[in-house]
Amino acid sequence: MRIAHRLADWLERRWVVPAYSGWVLGAFSLCFLAAAINTMAGWLYVISGVSIALMVIAATLPVRSLRSIHLQRLPIQPISAGDELTIEIELHNHSSQPKTLLQIKDLIPFVLSQPVCGVIETILPGQTHRWIYYQPTQKRGLYLWHTIQLRTATPIGLFWCRRERQLPTTAIVYPTVLPLSTCPLIDEIGQEDSPQYFSRDRRSQLANQDLTRSLRPYRWGDPFRLVHWRTSARYGELRVRELEVFTGGQEVIICLDSASPWDAENFEQAVIAAASLYFYATRTQLGAKLWTASTGLVQGHRVVLEALASVNFGETPGNTPPPDQPIVWLTSNSVSINSLPAGSRWLLWPDRTTTPKTMVRDRPGILIQPEQQLQTQLQSGIRD
Structure with missing residues (x-):
């Protein structure tokens, strides 16, 4: 059973593999051909010949359908852990025929999730279809992957064809940043347990406290020691000093x-x-x-x-x-x-x-x- 599965997977990636309906039609074609040989009935030869010709056509069309599709992956913007990655892939149809009934699968790392699948109904000639999906994240990390699979059985559905495209990408998930109000x-x-240190540090602070580069509105989490109270009273809202040098060096x-x-x-x-x-x-x-x-x-x-x-x-x-x-x-x-x-x-x-x-x-x-x-x-x- 495992050998048969590997053989079917190899055929689907390299050429085509029959779908369930393809196996059924193939079995009927062989039966009609055997009956025609046994009875020498012409109509049985016609039925078996038409069925075999249909299968040959159905086996070549999926391969041609995937051949002229160009894929492009857009850069993934970094996010923080707990947010969702926005993953975008563009499919360009460079042929003069529409591409229909496509399956696309992005083989993302297993630590993120199972491979993500999607279905595309139609890509018109010369047009571009953008496939977008959102992947939740739970843990920070640097995630790399590169494989995308395209699969189709168009237009008859008797044979499956799958091709892999290598599109390397990197997703960066930043660690969570806690909103600390004080620390x-x-x-x-x-700080040292020395009066000289405190005296020197105090002099440094006094020397730098007036070197204000600009004033800006207060943002949540700003220390109150940087609030410019006189300007805040004038404007009716808190204004915070941005220092030219680091406080206390x-x-x-x-x-x-x-x-x-x-x-x-x-x-x-x-x-x-x-x-x-x-x-x-x-x-x-x-x-x-x-x-x-x-x-x-x-x-x-x-x-x-x-x-x-x-x-x-x-x-x-x-x-x-x-x-x-x-x-x-x-x-x-x-x-x-x-x-x-x-x-x-x-x-x-x-x-x-x-x-x-x-x-x-x-x-x-x-x-x-x-x-x-x-x-x-x-x-x-x-x-x-």
Whole structure:
């Protein structure tokens, strides 16, 4: 049975394979031909000959129908996890005959879904038909695929013909970005328990507080410390200062420990946390960068999102180690916390063997609790 299925699949991809009606007509043709040979009746020869001729024509037309169809795949716009991918494929009919009753199948990765099928009734001569479908996503990632199948039995329906076209494409699904209203982990990054540090940081803030580049309307999530109250009172709505330089000269580097072994679910939470911390830092006028084991330091919204979409745990470390300055360290390895630079903060996703009592650490941070919401924990205060 398996051999017959493989043979039928090979015939359909290389030439044609009979449909159920084709098998029935073929069996009747052989029966009429056998009866004609046995009885020497001319009308039986006519019936069998017409049936065989019809089958020959039905076997050649589907192949010709698919030959002059050109396919083009349009670029797929990146989305965030939970949204729908918009996938568009254009079919151009370059022949002088209409193309009818086509089946199209896009062989998307199995981690997204089963192959998506569609039916196209007619493509007029010289015309283009655009096939669009929407694919829901649940998980961030970088998805690549390339195969599209066209199948038809037109016009008689006695034989199926299938051809594959190679149209490589890439779909980027960004991780979810949590809308953080506050984040002490970022707000207190780099602070030292030294009066000299606070004095120097305060002087830096006083020196930069008047370097306002422009004023814009308040957007949800903007820190209230950037609100220009005098202008807000004049216009009757909140106006926020956009600074020419970063407040206090601060630079926040979010480091995802992607070289360590992780629990798969914990790692997905860590990627979401890294994206959320990065965008919170940029929204509060801080210079934010992202570091992973494979990419090193990257900056820029699109570059960071693409790096987080494709990152995996257990990666081979590159040539760029984490910077030797205060960082936000996202890890599952509690031992690595003790070697962080002074002023750093950490987020730890513990395994089953790690408990607060067994951890040894001299840097403040947050021990992520799996039973609590991640957004709530990121917005909570730092627990030493």
